[in-house]
Amino acid sequence: MVSIFVRTLLIYILLTIAMKAMGKREIGELDVSELVSTLLISEIAAISIDDADMPLLNAVIPIIFILSLEILFSFGKTKFNFLKRIMESKPVFLIKKGRINVNELSESRITLDELLSEIRIQGYASPYQIEYAILEQSGKIALIEKSEDVYAHPIVIDGILDKKILTELSIDEGVITKAIKKEGKDIKDILLLTIDDNGNINIIKRMEK
Amino acid sequence: MKAVWIAIGLLIASVAIVTFNSITLSLMFDNMYCEVASASDADITEAGEKYQEILDEYKGRISLIALSIKHSELSDIEESLTELISSCRAGNAEEAQLIKSRLMSELSHIRRLVGFNIDSIF
Numbered sequence: 663m664v665s666i667f668v669r670t671l672l673i674y675i676l677l678t679i680a681m682k683a684m685g686k687r688e689i690g691e692l693d694v695s696e697l698v699s700t701l702l703i704s705e706i707a708a709i710s711i712d713d714a715d716m717p718l719l720n721a722v723i724p725i726i727f728i729l730s731l732e733i734l735f736s737f738g739k740t741k742f743n744f745l746k747r748i749m750e751s752k753p754v755f756l757i758k759k760g761r762i763n764v765n766e767l768s769e770s771r772i773t774l775d776e777l778l779s780e781i782r783i784q785g786y787a788s789p790y791q792i793e794y795a796i797l798e799q800s801g802k803i804a805l806i807e808k809s810e811d812v813y814a815h816p817i818v819i820d821g822i823l824d825k826k827i828l829t830e831l832s833i834d835e836g837v838i839t840k841a842i843k844k845e846g847k848d849i850k851d852i853l854l855l856t857i858d859d860n861g862n863i864n865i866i867k868r869m870e871k
Numbered sequence: 872m873k874a875v876w877i878a879i880g881l882l883i884a885s886v887a888i889v890t891f892n893s894i895t896l897s898l899m900f901d902n903m904y905c906e907v908a909s910a911s912d913a914d915i916t917e918a919g920e921k922y923q924e925i926l927d928e929y930k931g932r933i934s935l936i937a938l939s940i941k942h943s944e945l946s947d948i949e950e951s952l953t954e955l956i957s958s959c960r961a962g963n964a965e966e967a968q969l970i971k972s973r974l975m976s977e978l979s980h981i982r983r984l985v986g987f988n989i990d991s992i993f
Contacts, residue, residue: 683874719892719938727885733878 665714673707676722680729693799695749699732743822750799752826757795759859760808770797781805814864818842818855821868833857841865892939896985899936903929904978907971915967919959926952940981948977 680703684696692700703725710721739746754766756777767774780803781789789795794806794813806813815827817838828835841863842849854866906925910918929952937945951974958967 683877715942717937717939717941723885723889726881730878730882730885733874734882737875737878 666711669714669718670711672718673711673721676725677703677707680725683729684732693750695732695735699728702728740820753799753804754797755794756797756803757789757792760790760793762789766797772797777803812858812860812862814856814858816854816856818849818852820854821850821852823849831857838863893985896936896939897982899932900978900982900985904975904982907975907978910971912964912968912971915959915962915964918967919956922952922956922959926956940985944977944981948974948981951977 681700684699706721706724706728710716710718735745735749739749754770756763756766756770756772762774762777764774767777777795778789781792781795784803784805786792786805786807791807792805793808794804796804796806798804815831817824817827817833823835823838825835828838838855839849842852842855842865845865845867847867851868852865853868856864858864903925906921910921912918926949929949933945933949951970955967955970955974958970
């Protein structure tokens with residue numbers, strides 16, 4: 663019994679350190695790799711506490727390994743766009759400019775009832791009040807009501823041009839390139855570039871080191 | 872950035888520990904398997920003494936081995952060795968042969984598990 667007590671304590675300390683190292687996001691906001699890591703680590707911890715026959719190193723090494731991979735992977739996503747594209751989903755417009763996008767609803771496996779329910783939950787009487795409904799990476803639906811403020815579409819994020827959005831908005835890439843050149847910068851120097859529905863371009867440049 | 876360096880350090884450390892552990896245990900159990908296999912079946916008294924030496928060496932290293940091998944599997948090996956020694960001392964050659972086969976099977980199983988091979992993965 664003493665060994666179970668000690669094992670539990672050691673695993674508890676290790677898990678606390680691991681979860682702290684992985685970051686502060688809530689369960690609902692974890693991305694795919696973080697969710698997988700959390701599930702795996704908790705499963706390994708539970709088995710090692712429960713099975714006294716299993717050497718503790720057989721739990722400690724995998725937990726440390728998964729934690730290291732998770733931290734390196736998270737860092738890699740900030741540096742390599744292909745990793746980010748693989749692991750993170752892009753926000754999806756369920757309602758765009760006041761029109762419900764049935765194709766996107768279907769691809770996201772969200773029913774119209776669920777969308778209407780979410781609209782009501784967030785305090786809106788009808789979908790006609792909504793200009794944009796965006797299914798975010800976290801799985802939550804963000805609602806932007808119709809107003810004089812216009813939605814700014816992110817076109818360049820962290821130096822990377824999103825060609826898909828350009829195609830959706832029927833905007834020529836040359837327009838973006840011209841706007842960036844006007845600032846005397848290269849696309850890699852741009853932290854954020856947005857275009858709103860009125861065609862206004864706003865640029866936030868990276869801070870110079 | 873500090874977290875990244877720590878993660879790299881932990882990754883290298885865990886790979887190094889696993890590799891070192893795997894190589895050490897692999898060599899140890901290979902050696903043990905060969906020693907058990909080479910024990911003379913003709914001279915049962917001499918074999919008994921040899922198994923006793925193997926058991927003493929095994930017990931001396933068991934706390935290190937137990938870090939990464941299941942306790943039940945280690946107990947099985949120790950039990951088999953003890954029974955083998957008893958059979959040899961009792962002069963029961965037939966029983967000793969049976970237990971020896973069982974012991975070699977257990978050692979072979981652990982050799983597969985600790986080594987770098989497909990068996991240890993699946």
